[in-house]
Amino acid sequence: MIAAIRPSAWDFPLFLHVLGAMVLFGSVSATAGISIAAWRRPAVVALRRSAFWSVLAVSVPAWVLMRGGAQWIYSKEGYGGNHDPTWLGIGFFVADIGLIVLLVTLGAAFWWQRSGNAVAARAVAGLSCLYIALLVLAWLAMSGKWG
């Protein structure tokens, strides 16, 4: 039901895009949960390592899959950047701003892993929650075809 009417040539890029977005949402949620659980115990080694590796080994590759799939299907659909629908603009905005949020989260997770600092753990928690909110906005806009 994800997209009812479209040429079959769009299926694979759409699959990559959706799969990447879903794995990205899951891994960022795991990072958020880990860093919130570390609120009162930021020095726990397993939590520090888990947050860092979750972002580096899962979220970043998932972002590449999501963004690559998006660009591929965008080129197949023949949009040119002028008069693109609102939902598409929201999707690209969240994807591109999201990379900055993700990289800052990765930096904070690296700092937390190295130092065990509570401020770093809380920065990871805040940034990953912010990113979850952005991802929810993007999937609602794109699946509901806003505008």
Added chain:
Amino acid sequence: MFHVTGAFLLLGGGAAAAVLNVRAWLAERPSEIALLLRLIERIAVPAIGLGSALTLVLGLWLVHHVGYSYGTFWVWAAIVLWVLGNALGGRGGRHQAKARHEAERLAAEGDASSEQLRRLVRDPAGNALSWVSGLAILLVLVLMIWKPGQ
């Protein structure tokens, strides 16, 4: 829109559970293993439960609303895989709960790991249930996109 939200919760919850499961596998101390397995129950399981309900209920409604037939291959195959994925995931979850109880017991008794805990956390049969469950749900996504037999 809410059907897709359900799919995000279901597959995203599965991805979160996979990340936490692998990290529990790699953790050393029972208190850390217990903490990571508890996070699966608090984050991933509610997302998977809500996502499962939304995808099935709204999916069945959409089949009726859009005018697809319930006898079409991709529709009934998706329902079969959905049931299989949830059944296997439920059994895998019971295995993880057993590992978590053992980790919590050891954490309360001095936080020294044991061979039994390592076996429970790394049990190939128990973990396979959860991973095959994830694969079944991933195949549902494949069916939703390609719609074979339509």
